[in-house]
Amino acid sequence: MKEKPDYSNWIPVKFVALLGSAGVIFAASFFASFLLSGGAAVLPVRAVLAAAAVLCLAFCFYMAHARTLLSYDGGGVQGKVLDNVLAHLGWNGVGTLIDIGCGSGAMAIKAAKKYPNAWVVGVDYWGFGWDYSKKQCERNAGIEKVGRRVVFQKGDAAALDFPDARFDAAVSNFVFHEVKSQPDKLALIREALRVVKPGGLFSFGDVFFAKSHYKDIDVLIEALSGDVSEIHFVDTRKSDFMPKYLKTPFGPGGQMGLIYGVK
Ligand SMILES: C[S@@+](CC[C@H](N)C(=O)[O-])C[C@H]1O[C@@H](n2cnc3c(N)ncnc32)[C@H](O)[C@@H]1O
Known part of the structure; x- marks a missing residue:
């Protein structure tokens, strides 16, 4: 089988x-x-x-x-959210991409399949609270036949173990609000942007409408606009793939947004 x-x-x-x-x-x-x-x-x-x-x-x-x-076997919304993050990246697939907080490896692997010449690095702390693991990511990449171009490594999104400007593109989904080691989300996003080359691309999805994590999305975008050459915001709650059922205050779709642009 x-x-x-x-x-x-x-x-x-x-x-x-x-x-x-x-x-x-x-x-x-x-x-x-x-x-x-x-x-x-x-x-x-x-x-x-x-x-x-x-x-x-x-x-x-x-x-x-x-x-x-x-679920991937049910409504498939998780996969569609990740496709949406990658769709906004607008990358030509030349070089190396980082997926920050890669979890089970789903988006890193999707990226490797979408960009057949790209190298992909998935980083996660695989710590308390989630059942994901590095072994699971590597197994998934092997089954999807992209294991040769994707590496997974343990790391903290708040202090990425990479030099400045190491990556051509960076993605992340549903991670920043989870990062307990950095409560200042502006500093956390700046850390993600630090490892992107000038002119490189980024696309980050998170619960940007959750006041407990992000006070005001307009203020956040304004603050980041000084660090990058282009930045845009998408209200993911309005996407046609997001069922109403998931857009309640308890549902994962209720507070989702996406920032993307060019460093
Ligand atoms: C909701 S899951 C999202 C996983 C994946 N990005 C996805 O969209 O399927 C949140 C992920 O953030 C990771 N995470 C939480 N804190 C982290 C940190 N400080 N550094 C790296 N990853 C972290 C968790 O291990 C978990 O895999």
Whole structure:
């Protein structure tokens, strides 16, 4: 049987399972509370348990369906988001590209397939919170027959282990908001741009509308415009490949944008 790549899902199955388990435990505790005597004193506890069970189970069903829409075997939205990042890069594929926070290797491998003469470097810290690994990336690249032109290495997006102007192009998706080692997202994007050659290209997707990470996207673009020769912003939420279902405040599509341009 032909081996299949494993690109994983932005909504880890263990997160959905955790929500489901919490919902079942709250529901079971709610029903168990009827076995207790305690009169009116039990009522507020019962109300809290019922509300917690409903919330957890509703959120679990929402996330399970969102997961299916994102998945490569289901709605395929994850792959379309990455295609969109690469589509805005506008690169001729000559030279070397870096994918910062490459996760399971999906975009680095897509780039290697799209640009058959390019060299690609995927960097990720493969740390706590995600089930991705370097081994998974290398296995995926091998199955996709681009292993010879793609290398994966461990590194921190906040302090990239490369000299200035090392790359002809840089991409990243859904990573900057995750980088705990650099809460200042402007400094983090500047670090990504540092390794791009003058005249090189960049395309970075992230939750640019999330106020908890980016206060004001216009201010961010304004600040970056002094560092690059061209910069543009795309509201990914308006893309036709993004289903309404994923554009809620809880869905991964609800706050997505893309900055791209020329250094
Ligand atoms: C939502 S995943 C996105 C993965 C991939 N870019 C994609 O779009 O499928 C976030 C990724 O950021 C990586 N990450 C988080 N903090 C990082 C850091 N400080 N340096 C490098 N990668 C980091 C995680 O390991 C994870 O792979």
